[in-house]
Every structure is written in C-alpha cells, then in structure tokens.
Amino acid sequence: MQTRTFLLWIAGASLAVLSLAPVVSTQSDEEHGEEPELAIAMSQLQYFTHKLALSIEARNAELARFYLHETEETAESIRDGIPEYEGMRIGALVGSMLMPHVERLEELLANPDWDAVDRALATAVDSCNACHVATEHGFIVIEFERGANPYLQSFAPRAGG
Numbered sequence: 001m002q003t004r005t006f007l008l009w010i011a012g013a014s015l016a017v018l019s020l021a022p023v024v025s026t027q028s029d030e031e032h033g034e035e036p037e038l039a040i041a042m043s044q045l046q047y048f049t050h051k052l053a054l055s056i057e058a059r060n061a062e063l064a065r066f067y068l069h070e071t072e073e074t075a076e077s078i079r080d081g082i083p084e085y086e087g088m089r090i091g092a093l094v095g096s097m098l099m100p101h102v103e104r105l106e107e108l109l110a111n112p113d114w115d116a117v118d119r120a121l122a123t124a125v126d127s128c129n130a131c132h133v134a135t136e137h138g139f140i141v142i143e144f145e146r147g148a149n150p151y152l153q154s155f156a157p158r159a160g161g
C-alpha cells in the first residue's frame with residue numbers, strides 16, 4: 001500500500017513537471033529579465049526521445065510513431081518558443097540541426113525498415129550532442145543504454161497489433 005502511494009506520488013510529480021514545460025518554454029518573465037527555462041524543455045525532449053528509443057528497440061512501430069510525434073511537438077515548441085537563450089540562437093539551431101532528423105524518422109516509421117530506423121535514431125541523437133557542443137554544453141552527452149527500461153511501462157508491441 002505504501003509503495004503504491006509513493007509510486008503514485010512520483011507519477012503525479014513527474015506529470016506536474018511535464019505540464020509546466022509547455023508554459024515555461026513559451027513564456028518569459030520579461031519584467032524581471034528572466035529567460036525561458038530551456039533546461040526544463042530539454043528534459044521533456046530527453047524524456048520523449050528516451051521513450052522513442054525504447055519503442056524502437058522493442059520494434060513497436062505504433063508506439064514509436066506516438067513518441068516521435070511527442071518528440072517533434074516538443075522540439076517545435078523549443079524552435080518556435082525559445083529563439084534565444086543566453087545569447088545563443090537556440091530556435092534556429094533546433095530547426096537546422098535536429099528537425100531534419102525528426103522528419104527523416106517520421107518518413108521511416110511510416111513503414112519501418114528497422115535497421116534504417118536504428119541508424120536514423122543514432123544520427124538524431126548525434127545531432128543532440130552536436131548542438132550541445134555548438135551551444136557550450138558539450139558536457140551534456142546523450143547516449144543509449146540498451147536493454148534498460150526504467151519505466152513502469154511495457155514497450156512491447158501488443159499481441160495482434
């Protein structure tokens with residue numbers, strides 16, 4: 001019972017963080033000169049990219065398309081909502097460095113050749129890291145940890161589709 005309450009609490013807390021992200025990524029508190037919370041938007045991008053990778057690893061096209069869509073929406077909200085951050089042109093870089101890979105994955109997942117999907121995902125993640133280097137955050141390194149699913153969720157395709 002206690003564990004259950006605790007897990008629900010965790011789920012609630014993560015939901016609260018996620019539901020905040022779209023707000024912070026599009027609003028800035030201009031009166032106080034604060035910049036939008038890019039790190040929170042990035043954590044949302046990491047979250048959906050991670051679940052996308054787990055769905056692809058499980059060869060679950062339906063779920064992978066869902067998480068790619070969420071990844072794309074998050075990337076678009078950064079591209080359109082955070083043009084600049086600490087003097088760096090974040091929006092334009094997301095548009096030029098990341099979006100082409102997201103679009104390529106979208107084409108491939110329509111009718112997946114999984115080896116090609118694996119390569120496109122790896123290239124997409126390379127672009128995350130390339131942009132971190134380009135924006136003086138090269139110490140943030142995104143990498144896959146194969147076979148490790150940390151979520152209370154199955155990524156396996158459903159029996160019978």
Ligand code: HEC
Binds near residue numbers: 098
């Ligand atoms: C515009 C280039 C750019 C692209 C493209 C980009 N990032 Fe980032 N990312 C940044 C910057 C800049 C920061 C530091 C934000 C800050 O200083 O608050 C960051 C921070 C992060 C963080 C740290 C926040 C946290 O929750 O720990 C993570 C994780 C992250 N990015 C993941 C990703 C992933 C995953 C992708 C690709 C799907 C990606 N990023 C693509 C520029 C980028």
